[in-house]
Amino acid sequence: MITNRNCIIRLSRYKNALGRLKQMGFVKVFSDNLADAVGVTPAQVRKDFSIFDITGSKRGGYQIDQLIEKLNHILGKDELQKVVIAGAGHIGTALMKYKGFQQEGIKIVAVFDIDPGKLDEKAELPVYPLEKLKSFVREHNIKVGIIAVPDTAAPQVLEMMITSGIKGVLNFAPIRLRPSQDIVINNVNLELELENVIYYMKSPLTQDLH
Amino acid sequence: MITNRNCIIRLSRYKNALGRLKQMGFVKVFSDNLADAVGVTPAQVRKDFSIFDITGSKRGGYQIDQLIEKLNHILGKDELQKVVIAGAGHIGTALMKYKGFQQEGIKIVAVFDIDPGKLDEKAELPVYPLEKLKSFVREHNIKVGIIAVPDTAAPQVLEMMITSGIKGVLNFAPIRLRPSQDIVINNVNLELELENVIYYMKSPLTQDLH
């Protein structure tokens, strides 16, 4: 299905909002409630659902449990996703210790770095030399990688990841990596995000950026 | 000027691409070159420029130096931006040590945390107790803050920032903060970014996400 990126982002937000509603004891929702919780129109909610053939009942709305299950399936969160990180610098380390991923069914299984001082091959979450990335990824059939190396090293690391079979990359290096063939790249540029805040802060009309 | 977020993101990308072109020795560019460098259409480049009254010459294209200057002005990069960080955990620490900001005219001037073990008031980049945030921000007239605290603490920290006069916030807590009144908030959600990679990786049609 060829779908708008914003639509997929909304799907994630619906899932998160539903989790909160469930914890609060709710069993069903209407498009109206969910729209409020996420900050979109009810029509948008129903439209998004209809794209993915998610149906409710005409007067009863949607069952929260079923909805969460369907969204998790669409978003590929049925099974645990194993992820490797290249780069054990500041950002790599922060990501490696970040708790948020585990709760979302994402498991960082290994980190790789060129600096021998960073290595820690016996740790629960081991840090291996970068040369081992290819064999590790192949052996464990990893599909997702995070790039957290300096911009100068990023293209080579991307190349290593691609040749070893990785299909999805989240890039934190401040250089825009372009996807080739059948690989997906999401570039997160921290300077750019901050630059955006500064621009809209100075511009007369305030906006909700994300 | 009320402008599309994607347009502003492109402006930042043009600026970055121009910096590289300048370093390579180029003095002028055509919309065609810049479009190639950034991965958009030449028409898009000219359209974006025309929105901000950036003009070139009909056959000579655009002078790179002038262009960079104009873009920097539009993006509010004329003067150094002072920024504070709330939270000296993994992400806060990574951001505080991150080199990329300085090059972009962004200076982290102070970090705040509730954990007494994290404090370091005498460092070049000091870590103060969170209670000092308000007075510091007011005293130094800071306009931009980064939130890197757990999601449970994020709303209170936002409130503190707003009351002390901060107008722009970059939020890394995995909870979507909504802007009130005349404040700008940009939410960066790491799980969501990774979730997106996973979705598009599994979907048949690959895309360039950013």
Added chain:
DNA sequence: TAGATTGTTAATCGATTAACAATC
């Protein structure tokens, strides 16, 4: 049943692209 909510179609809105006259 009467009332409320879905699912979908059509209308609207906005952003991107194409095209071309102006002009260097």
Added chain:
DNA sequence: TAGATTGTTAATCGATTAACAATC
């Protein structure tokens, strides 16, 4: 001058919203 590139208008494309018939 001839040729190439800008700046802008109009056309296209796509996403969001409104509206409403279907129906629980």
